[in-house]
Amino acid sequence: MTDSIYFAPLLPWQKTLWTQLTARVLTPVQSLPHALLAAGMQGLGKRAFVWRLVAWLLCREREQHPLGACGSCDSCQWLKSGTHPSLQVLPNVSMPISAASSHSQEALKSANKKTKADSKFSKAADKAALTIKVDDIRALQPFIYQGGQGMRICVLDHAEQMTIAAANALLKTLEEPQAQVHLFLISDTPAKLLPTIKSRVQQLPLQSINTSTALDYVTHTLGSTVNREVVSPTQIEQLLQLANGAPLAAIDLAQAVWYSKRVLWLTTWQALRSGKRSATAASDYWQAQLSIGEFIQLTELMLLDIRRINLGLSSSQKDVDLTAALQNYQPSDSLLESLVSNLQQTRMALQQNVQEKFAYDKLMQQLAQL
Ligand SMILES: [Zn+2]
CATH class of the missing domain: 1.20.272 (Zinc Finger, Delta Prime; domain 3)
Known part of the structure; x- marks a missing residue:
């Protein structure tokens, strides 16, 4: 499990943001905003960044490990076993284990095996499973308001899938920040989020990626997963164009069945x-x-x-x-x-x-x- 997304290497285009945010946490007079939004199209590495930051925030040894969670303290062990008492994730299907494998060879193989009928079925099922209902938000309340020591974190993945009632329930929580509680919202389609929610969360600047950094990353990653000889620099540029500049999406494209x-x-x-x-x-x-x-x-x-x-x-x-x-x-x-x-x-x-x-x-x- 050392390859879990909590402990994966930092994506090269996220280095500056990582340094800025972690420095804020480590400086006693500053702190992290209560609610953060990681928004933008798929393939930018939003989830990778959030899960990595969550692991680091919860890590007991973070002061000695400013570059990422230590991987061995109690907190890091709990994350590895999926039983962290200070982390709540909605919807339940969004546990990061599956996210971690989405760019691996195994994911590629299993994707190739999927029949068309399978993928249609799972798309419909996925969509239903991703919906965040008002009861889900209410169920978070005791965790958020329990007080006590240490940091507590809620992650709402696919936040745009909140029902209106769920969004309204969340608004109340956003209006009453609790000490030591951090909320992370992740969304591929932030345009679907209620403006009132968006105005109460601080957006992480994850969208702008330097073209040469993206090219280097895609070239390097594809070079180690597929035959280096067959991918030309122009082809990589084209893949990145097709993926609207999102490096992880470009890698997915290169590995897509089509x-x-x-x-x-x-x-x-x-x-x-x-x-x-x-x-x-x-x-x-x-x-x-x-x-x-x-x-x-x-x-x-x-x-x-x-x-x-x-x-x-x-x-x-x-x-x-x-x-x-x-x-x-x-x-x-x-x-x-x-x-x-x-x-x-x-x-x-x-x-x-x-x-x-x-x-x-x-x-x-x-x-x-x-
Ligand atoms: Zn740790």
Whole structure:
């Protein structure tokens, strides 16, 4: 359990913030704000930062270990066994153990094994399990108001999943700060949080990440998990762009099932174009491989690179030979543009409950004409 997210290395773009916050705690006249919000899109490392800080705040030896919890005192042991008496986490499914493994090889393997039906089911179940109800907030009250010695911490992960009643109950707690009690809210979609909640918590500046720091981190991490040779610097830049600059999300993308099917996409496209494969057969085949959303994401990435080559630039992908594939035939820009806009329309149509099979069939017909 030494790889638990409580004791993981500090992410390089969070060093300054870590130093600032821990210095405040260690300076007797200053202290940490009562309620903190870690907000922003997925893949910035918000959770990694919060769990690490929680472990350090609770650590009995933190003064001797300013860079992170010691990992061996009573408090750190309790965290490892998931039985810390001074930590409450909502919703209950958000215990950090699963978060810690989300970027590991094991997570990758198990994600690959998941069938489409599984992932659909778990998405619906996950959403229900993440809801924070008013009773959950009320159940925190004795813990918050019990008084006594030592720091107590509540973490509300997916804070935007609070019901209105839960948010109102939490507001009361936010208005009555208790000594030694700290609240951490985490949210991937802070726009969904009530403005009254947002105005009573202090937001951690976790969003701005220096591009070269992000590039270095993704390059280094992918270099140690996948074959270093196959990932080009341009490819890493592209992954980061696709992930809107969020380094952990870029790493997830590189390890996503759809990303591993780029060569297959190229083979399908060429077979469709040459008439060796019918659109229906290709559609049936891909429906068993990827969800339509994933296939659209994959197609968008491939089209982006085909456009690069059309412009005379080199392919961003070292491990897929697009340049060779495009030697004899290059689709025109207007064809590419119309397919890109078709992909966007398909995405919207899917939100209106258009059938996956229907959308797949149509996309394959369009690919055959590209
Ligand atoms: Zn410790």
